[in-house]
């Protein structure tokens with residue numbers, strides 16, 4: 001794992017030397033063996049009575065193990081569609097998606113998603129049952145083992161005292177913590193997060209971002225995170241993929257790790273120019 005992190009640091013050092021290079025295509029081949037997730041030339045179409053809507057056009061990116069990778073773009077640029085495609089819920093019209101080198105052909109317990117909506121938790125199940133359900137239903141753990149793991153996960157997200165509460169008894173932030181615990185308990189190869197904090201108030205959102213980063217420090221999970229907030233992208237991501245408006249195409253891939261406040265402000269302005277023009 002540390003070898004991978006060393007590679008990321010080496011990559012960042014290289015990019016610092018040539019900050020005019022937006023994409024990492026130049027040495028992509030050297031990374032092939034290490035990518036946890038590969039998205040190659042992915043175009044996504046939706047068919048309706050009114051014809052075909054192209055959501056993304058020939059999008060490429062790689063995510064390394066333990067990397068936090070962010071998809072950023074304006075509303076309608078296809079961020080959620082890309083996440084759904086990685087989740088196996090949408091089949092690409094062009095291109096392919098690989099997890100650990102194997103093509104994605106449908107949903108699977110190796111890719112678990114956390115969404116923005118608070119109603120992603122079945123309201124008739126307690127917090128404990130909500131987190132245990134995927135572990136037991138997928139056969140990942142026996143009921144006994146699942147319940148032990150769940151108690152551990154609830155402690156890690158600060159909900160040890162709420163195991164027997166129902167979702168309607170929780171705040172929005174607490175519900176998102178349950179969803180995160182439920183996802184991480186499955187130890188997914190890639191954790192998918194679709195604007196998970198967008199429906200929270202600003203203070204809770206900021207706290208949840210910090211908590212997510214603290215959990216990542218402990219668990220080093222691989223994260224694909226969707227947002228339309230430049231600040232959130234630069235806070236959460238090691239790398240940020242900026243997508244153009246509808247249909248989404250790759251505008252740039254930027255480093256966001258270890259930035260000083262001045263560098264972060266510069267990256268933020270750069271992203272604004274990419275998204276909105278001069």
Ligand SMILES: Nc1ncnc2c1ncn2[C@@H]1O[C@H](COP(=O)(O)OP(=O)(O)OP(=O)(O)O)[C@@H](O)[C@H]1O
Pocket residue numbers: 046047048053054055073074075076077078079080081082228246
């Ligand atoms: N089920 C669907 N049927 C038809 N068109 C769809 C469907 N889902 C998404 N689209 C279209 O695909 C495009 C991309 O949508 P998507 O939700 O992926 O964008 P997004 O970047 O996640 O937007 P937002 O930030 O508003 O959630 C949009 O034009 C949208 O209208």
